[in-house]
Amino acid sequence: MPELPEVEVVKRSLKKKIQNLRIKKVKINDSNLRYKIKSEEISKLIGKKIKKIERRSKFLIFKIDKKLSMLVHLGMTGKFFFINKNSQKFKTSFYYDMKKKDEKHDRVIFFLQNKQKLIYNDVRKFGFIKFYNPSKYYQNLHFKNLGPEPLSNECNFNYFKKYLKGRNRNIKDVLMDQKCISGLGNIYVNEVLFLSGIKPTRKVSKLNDAELKNILKNIKKVLKNAIRMGGSSIKNFSSDDGKKGIFQQHFKVYGKKGERCSNTDCNTKLVRIVISNRATFFCKNCQK
DNA sequence: TTCTTTGTTCCGGA
DNA sequence: GTCCGGAACAAAGA
Structure with a gap:
């Protein structure tokens, strides 16, 4: 998507x-x-x-x-x-x-x-x-409530911390909310939280500074990496040549219910739950 | 036929 | 007024 x-x-x-x-x-x-x-x-x-x-x-x-x-x-x-x-x-x-x-x-x-x-x-x-x-x-209706671009300098720890102050939602919903940071969707939020070792249901009020910094770092990392891969995967091929150039996404948790966690020394099966009507995937062992 | 998929807006209750 | 969660909406493939 x-x-x-x-x-x-x-x-x-x-x-x-x-x-x-x-x-x-x-x-x-x-x-x-x-x-x-x-x-x-x-x-x-x-x-x-x-x-x-x-x-x-x-x-x-x-x-x-x-x-x-x-x-x-x-x-x-x-x-x-x-x-x-x-x-x-x-x-x-x-x-x-x-x-x-x-x-x-x-x-x-x-x-x-x-x-x-x-x-x-x-x-x-x-x-x-x-x-x-x-x-x-x-x-404009579509622009006026958007939070900062995740890859901009404006999207930094001070901003994030300030935005979260006084809020008590779970971290997954906050990251999905375009008013906080704009541009993230369900797939990349799942991936970011896996990389950060944070359970999607964690309340933001219970996250410490180190965890918040780590989440921000991983947001930028995951997005940059995806852009880089997407950019390099765009091949100028014609429709009768469709077999090559089909880009294989490789996500670590998204859509991987029942598969084994990819972290070293963790063999736990990934689970799927529903948060705010959205499919949510995580590792019970690695995400706290 | 029902279920699933998604980002966005809207609305009611706290 | 603000925050938050839930519902509604769009269409179509499995």
């Missing part, structure tokens, strides 16, 4: 492919994504250049001009494809299996200059495409 690292990788890939290209036409195959796409809004893109592509948390921002930015959230299964002038298809995300024929889920097609195309494909339609005025960035 696209969390911060995946979205960052998509951003870097899109930047290489479509930055500074002009939009000639937009075809909406299905306007009913998470939010309805209004054709009068999307028509404002016609004739404009995609000047810059940025990421904030799990949101992609396509900067068009002073009054217009396009906001894209990939939801669970959102992804982009780029088709070049020789009709070669490129994926822009590493968690997607190119072998699957799912062109029926191509929701929006952006026709670019030189007969190039950008396709937004989304099987489950939990993603969305919206437009906003960048001068009102801080008032």
Whole structure:
């Protein structure tokens, strides 16, 4: 699922492919994504250049001009494809299996200059495409409550400690909360807590400074590592060459219920519990 | 048919 | 007003 690292990788890939290209036409195959796409809004893109592509948390921002930015959230299964002038298809995300024929889920097609195309494909339609005025960035519903970027200097021990003061939630829910730190999702929170040796149900009021520092350190480590792997796994291959380049994620706990803990000298079976309606995986022996 | 998956928003109670 | 947990929502594959 696209969390911060995946979205960052998509951003870097899109930047290489479509930055500074002009939009000639937009075809909406299905306007009913998470939010309805209004054709009068999307028509404002016609004739404009995609000047810059940025990421904030799990949101992609396509900067068009002073009054217009396009906001894209990939939801669970959102992804982009780029088709070049020789009709070669490129994926822009590493968690997607190119072998699957799912062109029926191509929701929006952006026709670019030189007969190039950008396709937004989304099987489950939990993603969305919206437009906003960048001068009102801080008032935007999606941005105004976001905590700091986890890889920024702003996301440091002092901030974390201050945020947690007076709170008594469990650590997993806090890390999932975008108001605390923005960009983490279920998968990476599970991994971070495993690496930190912290049980997901621990109350934040019971965590000491060393544990908090360790959690922060591991957040940065896990995200950086995932971006690095994602970045290096993006191969420019065409759809009929889909076998190679499929990136194998290797998580230590996520989705591994019943498997043995990977820590040296620990052979404990990993367990799955549910916290706030989310699958949670951990090692009872290593996470306290 | 039911269950599972996810990020985000909204709402009620403390 | 703030905090927190739970529910709702979207769609589709197994």
